[in-house]
Amino acid sequence: MTLLAGARVLDPETGETTRADVRLDGDRIAEVGPGLDGDGRVDCTGGLLIPGLIDCHVHVAFRRPEPLPRSARILETVPVLRGLLARGITTVRDAWGADAGLKHALREGWITGPDVLVSLRQLGPTGGLGDSWEPPAGAVDRYGDPSLPDPVFDGPDAARAAVRRMVRAGADWIKVGASGAMRSVRAGVDVRPTDEELVALVDEARRCGRDVMAHAHTAAAVVSAARAGARSIEHGTFLDDESVAALGNTWYVPTLSPISDSEFAPDHRRSVRLAAEAGVRIAAGSDLAPRPHVDLTTELRLLAAILGDAAALKAATSEAARLLRLDDDRGRVEPGLRADLVLLDGTDLDVTDLPGRVRTVWHDGKAVGARE
Structure with a gap:
């Protein structure tokens, strides 16, 4: 006691x-x-x-830009997780990069850190988010790790198969790129799944007892993912009235931190205001990938500037737990x-x-x- x-x-x-x-x-x-x-x-x-604080969008084992051995990605998680826990973050949902072995290491006490829910990879169509391709070499899987299966699909049946690959490898959540990365959106080359693919993916995830988190910068991608039944929309940088209306049964995880100093920051803050004014459920996520790392404590400061301190704390505690279906436990x-x-x-x-x-x-x- x-x-x-x-x-x-x-x-x-x-x-x-x-x-x-x-x-x-x-x-x-x-x-x-x-x-x-x-x-x-x-x-x-x-x-x-x-x-205890809950971060709904992290990358604790993100691939480093330098050409280092695969073990470096795993070993970097040890101080990252320890630091998160010391700052009061007791549960995280990893949005790709961490595998099921990390959860095993935490359970066994080999390392210390928050509870981790994993999504393994971010699924997407050929040319979309998650499809690593370089002109000199073609398709390149920079992870090269069987614990992080192939995330690329084309067509509804292949989308279902991709979900099954993730579930087989231990995914708690299914991550899909409903839009491309920000650089693709900016370049006007936003290769994204069809509505039929998204519907099939979400349906298969449900059949497997999993929920879907959808990376979506553009309003069109938000609408498609939300209507397909994704449980949460990540980023939502460029929301409009139609996409906010589509979020009625979906959580919004804005991840303000990564682009808080960019030219798109005002659009992003406007999107959060639109969602909040419409009563959209907002959960906090930091998008931990950038280096040097930002974490949830930075994200809360940015959220509070828009929503107020109390609402920011709710987004990182009770509302985050509700999104993750953990509200009967934490x-x-x-x-x-x-x-x-x-x-x-x-x-x-x-x-x-x-x-x-x-x-x-x-x-x-x-x-x-x-x-x-």
């Missing part, structure tokens, strides 16, 4: 905080309320307890849920410098990072 005493506790659904103690029993929250008793008392006076500070918690210095909701405020992180009820 551990008693976290004297903090204010955030309800991410309302944005309100209340003075309460939190009693932990193993990896679960046992009780929340004032005046609790318990062994292992931790003085949290002057602090704010929030649920994302709030309530009895019965996972004891994934972060103690921040101060009792306000300001997310401007979350890393500087983190005092202690609990993951599965264990203190994994504590500042002296």
Whole structure:
């Protein structure tokens, strides 16, 4: 038993905080309320307890641009994951690059880090996102790793087969490139799946017990992916009224961080405002791939500038858990849920410098990072 005493506790659904103690029993929250008793008392006076943060779009094992051995991609994940957990990020959804072996290493305790949900590769048609091709060499699979299967498909039946390859290799989620990369969009060469391919892909994912996350920069790609039944739309850089309307039953993960300093940043911020004003469900994701790494704490600062601090924290806790179908297990500070918690210095909701405020992180009820 551990008693976290004297903090204010955030309800991410309302944005309100209340003075309460939190009693932990193993990896679960046992009780929340004032005046609790318990062994292992931790003085949290002057602090704010929030649920462990959830990043819905990371790349913890992204291929490096340098021509390094394949092992470098795997080994780089060790400090990346350790650093994420120390900053209060206790669950992540990897949007391609990490394989099922990483989850095994975390379960076995070989490495430390957040819980990781993997998608393996981002599926797409020939010439689209996920199709590595170079003029001198033709098709090039730079991963060259059987644990990350071939992501390319052409036609609805091939899209179904691609989903099955990912599921066979241990994917928790299916990632599809409903549009091309930003550079392709900018060049006017946006090779993307047909509506029939997207419908088949989403249907096959459901038959396999998986949900689909769809990379989509353009409004047209957002509409196609949302109407096909993707559970979340990633990026959504250039939304319009039609695409926002299509997001009615879909989560929007804006990933503001990677292009926050680019010429498209104003369009991206406008898209988030349009979605928020229309009541679209927004979950937080950092798109961790760029180096030097940005992470969820940067993304929350950018989201808060548009939505406010309380809404940004909700996007990274209860709403993120809801998107990932984990809301019966984490994302709030309530009895019965996972004891994934972060103690921040101060009792306000300001997310401007979350890393500087983190005092202690609990993951599965264990203190994994504590500042002296």
